[in-house]
Amino acid sequence: MEPVSVGLVGAGPWAEMVHAPALAAGPHTRLAGVWARRPEAADELAGRHRAPSFERLEDLFEVSEAIAFSVPPAVQAEIGVLAAKAGKALLLEKPLAADLDGARRLADAIGEAGVASQMVFTFRYSPATTAFLDRARELGPFGGYAANISGALQGGPFATPWRLERGAVLDVGPHMIDLLDAALGPVVSVRAHGDPLGWVGLMLEHANGAVSEASLCMAAQGELPPARVEVYGREGSALLLGSELGDDVFATVAREFADTVRRGGGHPLDARHGLRLQEIIADAERQLG
Incomplete structure (x- = not known):
């Protein structure tokens, strides 16, 4: 399969350690570019992997078939809706959002757009x-x-x-x-x-x-x-x-995500699964006050 071009939203420690190297390594994915709230961090991380950085999200969307997220949950929920509406497949971190309302909005946007989604529940790829x-x-x-x-x-x-x-x-x-x-x-x-x-x-x-x-x-x-x-x-x-x-978990994430994007049919660890878990978490947090 042709590598899936994946844009990365976020340039913090987890993006630096996991997302950027895994997506750039191939052969199933290609790092299409990086956007972050701190442009200097995006520039540094993208340059390290010979990818462009972008100041505008829309420009990252333009060069990407899919978008991966390595940002706080509230930011993921907000930008994820924009990416779904732009027709991009989404590789999402856990939790899906900072709260249940945000998780519902994101899952609904993904469903309405008909785009693929997959969540990085690290343990599940081993x-x-x-x-x-x-x-x-x-x-x-x-x-x-x-x-x-x-x-x-x-x-x-x-x-x-x-x-x-x-x-x-x-x-x-x-x-x-x-x-x-x-x-x-x-x-x-x-x-x-x-x-x-x-x-x-x-x-x-x-x-x-x-x-x-x-x-x-x-x-x-x-x-x-x-x-x-x-x-x-x-x-x-x-x-x-x-x-x-094991050490190959994130290579497996990238391979499965590329397969999800290319072949369609969804992934068992999709945004709807993440929403169901967020409902349980919201109930637990409510009880804890």
Whole structure:
């Protein structure tokens, strides 16, 4: 297939570490250009990958078949609607938006435009996760547990304003809820307690009667274990560790996105899936106050 030309919105740390190199590496995608709210950051990142930078979003749209996002959730929701209306396929970060209204507007715009969308739920693009989910479904699962504990709010490149304000539920919650949802069946309700800027516990009920718990924290210190998901059932158990994901996750993201754009038919991790997870997150945040 001809490489899909993908414009990148955002030039922060995650765009620098992941999106730009993965999209520029090919062979399935080509970095068509970069736009960011800070033009100097866009210039630097684009130049590093021999791509142009743009001061106007419309000019980035003009040279791109698809748009990838590496910006705060509220910005993704706003610009994503514009990209969808311009007829561009969207590669979206989690969460879909900063709030449920923004997520609905973006998902609706994508649906109305009839463009492809795909979300970067990092864990889901690893062979280790595929094997874990295959095993989990064989177990007759009735329960599970997930934990994602880090010190990201203590400082570093990901202590960004939206994370410092909203904390673990909005940031790492989508990953853990998505994995439990995939392993145990659709989540139909959530009960939440704790502090998003400290420690949060979620109890999830699944459509088939299974129950799971998730522990989320981004305020820990010291040596911390990798993220983990465990599933238990009548035929045994399955375990996934974040340390098992491997180094080719983002190359797989780029390949699957190119396939989604070229062949059509959608992707299971599309904006509608992201909206369903955002509904669960919004309910949890409402309970936490």
